[in-house]
Amino acid sequence: MKLSIEKNLLVNALQVITPLTDKSSSKPILSNFLLEAKLKEGGGVVKLSATDYEISISGEFPAKVEEPGVACISARKVLEVCREFSSEEVRISSDEQLWVTLEGGPSRLRLPSVEVGLYPHMDPPELPNRFTMNSRELRQCIELTTFAAMTNETRKNLMGVCLRLSNGNSTQWVATDGHRLAQVTREAKDVQGESPPEIIVPRKAMMEMLRVLEHHDEAVEVSFDERHLLMTAGKTLLMTRLIEGKFPNVEQVIPKDSDRTVLVNRERMINALKIVSFMSQDKIKPVKMTLEPDLLRLESERAEFGDVLDELPVEYAGENMKIGFNARYLLDVFSVIQQSPEVKMKLKGSLNPCLIEIPNDSGFLSVVMPLRIEW
C-alpha cells in the first residue's frame, strides 16, 4: 500500500470514527480502524472505516494512490500524532511485515498493523425502506428528540428514538424516558418501500449520526429494515443495529386540553432555570413555578443551605397557578430549541403534564411531567 492524502481530510475523518473505537479494553482489536486504498481513474480513493459491532462508520476520500492495499491500525494513535503534523499532506505506506508508516513532512509514525481478516467487516446491505432529507432538518430531528431518550438500562425499548414513516412522505421521531417526551415530524423526500410500523434507533447511534452530519450540508439518505438503519451522507456511511422491542404508544400521554398558555423568552428561561437549580445537590432539581398575569416565578426548595428565586416577564393571561418540575428536564428541552427565541408552554393544572411547543414549528412537541412539590 502506498498513497498520500490531504492531512485535514484524514484528521477530520478520524475525528468522526475514533470515538467509536474507544472503549475497547475487552476487545483490543476494536481500537483499530480499516484503511483501504483503491486505485481509480484520476488518482484513487481511501476508505476509512471502524465499528464497535453495534455501529459502523465509513468514509471515502480522494487520495493519490500509488499502490492499492488495506491495513488495520490504531485509530487514536494515528489521530493524535497526525493532528500535530505540520505538513499539508500525509504519506502512508505499508511493508510486508505489517508495519504501516505515516509521514507528514519530517515527522514519521510507524505502527504495527493487525491482520485485516480479524477485523469485523460490515458490508452495508440494501435495505428496503428509505427516504432522503436535508442534513439540517435531519440534525434537528436528532437534536430535538434524543435528549429525552432513556440513559439507564431499565427499559431497553426506551433507550433510543422511535422512527416512523407515515402519511406518504412524513417521518416521525419520538423519544421518552417516562418522565418527559419529545416528538418531531418532518417531511421527507423519495420515500420508498413498505416500512415496518416503526423502528427504534439507539441513542448512541443518534449521537454518532449527529457528529457525522456536522460535516455535511447536503441531502442525506436514510434506509432501514427491521434490524438495521443505514445513513448515507455523501461518501460517509453510518450503519447501526436497531433496538428490538416495541415502543410504547405515547399518543395518550400528549395532553390535548391544556388551556393555559405561557410564552417565554428561551434564553431568559434557561438563565433562570440555571440560577434556581444550582442550589439543589440532588440529581433531581425540584423547582416550583408560579404563574401570575404576565409573570413567571421559579423557586428552589427552601433548604437549610439556602434557596433561590427568579422571575421573568412572560405572556400569560390565565389564572394564577403553581406547578413543580425537575428543572433539569425543562433545561434539556429549552436548550435544544435553538431555532426560536420564544417557547410556548401549555398547562392545565398542577398535576397535569406540561406541553412545550415552538411557535411557527407545528412539527415539534415535548411533554414534561410535573413533580409534586410541598413548599
Add this chain to the structure above:
Amino acid sequence: MKLSIEKNLLVNALQVITPLTDKSSSKPILSNFLLEAKLKEGGGVVKLSATDYEISISGEFPAKVEEPGVACISARKVLEVCREFSSEEVRISSDEQLWVTLEGGPSRLRLPSVEVGLYPHMDPPELPNRFTMNSRELRQCIELTTFAAMTNETRKNLMGVCLRLSNGNSTQWVATDGHRLAQVTREAKDVQGESPPEIIVPRKAMMEMLRVLEHHDEAVEVSFDERHLLMTAGKTLLMTRLIEGKFPNVEQVIPKDSDRTVLVNRERMINALKIVSFMSQDKIKPVKMTLEPDLLRLESERAEFGDVLDELPVEYAGENMKIGFNARYLLDVFSVIQQSPEVKMKLKGSLNPCLIEIPNDSGFLSVVMPLRIEW
C-alpha cells in the same frame, strides 16, 4: 449589613478566592468566605477574604454601603448563582437570623451564614523584608520556575520555589525536583530590610499568586519574614505560610562547560516533542535526541506498539551526538518560555545535563538531566 456592588467586580473577586475554598469536606467552614462592608467617605468598600489556613487572599472593592456589617457564606454558591445574574449590580443584605440575601435584578439567592467568629482570621502582619516589582515581571518569575518544583511529598523542601534577595536589588527564584531545575533572576525596586538567606514559597501559593496577578498590571509589593510571605497587588492581598527547611545548594548542578550550542525554534520543538511523546504510555516519556550539523532528530523508543520520529532544522555546528531525555521535562520548560521564538540548548555529552537558556534574557536558565537510553 446592606450594600450594592458591581456584579463583575464581585464575580471576578470570587473567581480568585473560590479555588482556595474548595477542598473543605473535612473542614466545612473553609468552604465559606468573609464578606465585610465598611462605610467610607464617598460610598464605602467591600472586603472579600478566604483562607485554607496555608494561604489567605483578600480584596477590597468599591461598593455602595448603606449599613456596614460582616457575614461568612458559601463562596461556591455565591459565585455560581451570581455569575448567572443578568443585572449589572448585586444588592446584598443580611437579617438578624444570620440569613444573607443576594439580589441581581429579579433573581434572589438566600443563604444561611456562619458565625463570623468561627472563621479563621488572618491579619497581615508587618513583615521586615520587602521589594516591589512590576506585575508582568513577577508573573514571569513565577511561570518560569514553578513548573520545576516537586509535586509529590517525598522532599518537602523541594515542593516550592526558593526566593533570595541578593546583590542589593536583585531577586533570585529557583525550583528543582532533582530531575530538572529552573532559575530566574530579576531586578526589584525599593528593596528593604535584612533578608534571611532564603525562603521557600509553596508551589500552590505561587500558582495562586499567578492567578491574582492576572487581574493586575501595576507594581506589586512582596514582603516576608522566615515564616510568611505577603503579596500586595493593589487592593488585593495574598498571604502564605512558607515551607520550613533548607533549600539545597543548586549552584553545583548548573553546568559551566557545555560547549555544544543548539538554537531551536520554540514552537516547532514543542510540536515535535508532542508528536514523539504520544507513543509512550508511561509517565516518563523517553525520547532520543540526535544532533547533526543544523539538524535535530527526536525518536521515541521502538516499541511493539510503534514508534515516532521527527526532525527539525536547528542552528548547530558541533559534533554529532545522541542524548536521551524525558520529553515531558523538555515540553514543560519550552512551554513556559513565551517571550522568545527561539531557545538555546547547551550540551556537553550524553550523560551531562542540558542547560536551557533564552536568547536575550540572561536572567533565566534551566537544567534538564539526561535519561540513559538504550536504543
